[in-house]
Amino acid sequence: MEEIKKSVKVNCTFCSKEIECPEDMLQKFTKHMCYDCFQNAGELAKGEDLGEVHIDIPMDRMNEFIPENLTNSLVAEAFPDIWSERKEELKEMSKRDLAEEMFGAGAYIAIQQMLATLKQMDKAEDEKSDR
């Protein structure tokens, strides 16, 4: 039989709609946000640290949400470095060359990141089987 994660009913901290929260997340998060509120999170989250908020994202939305979110954090992390390193060179390029160069840099980082993740997963597997 498949193990079903126990979830409990909680109320959205922002609109008090009833949502579900996996029991093991209750200890980690003190606030909860429903998906509707999450979509308006920019407005609602002013001054809130979303790191402490459990967000109830429906499973079928995860596939859209994760790539978008990862892309945003990758850009925020990697772009300032690329820009400060290559500013002068990039300024000289035509728009088309620039677009191509940046698309390439993005793809490169994404693939690098993916390989690093795969390696980490491999390592985690190895450590598990050592025990």
Ligand SMILES: [Zn+2]
């Ligand atoms: Zn809500």
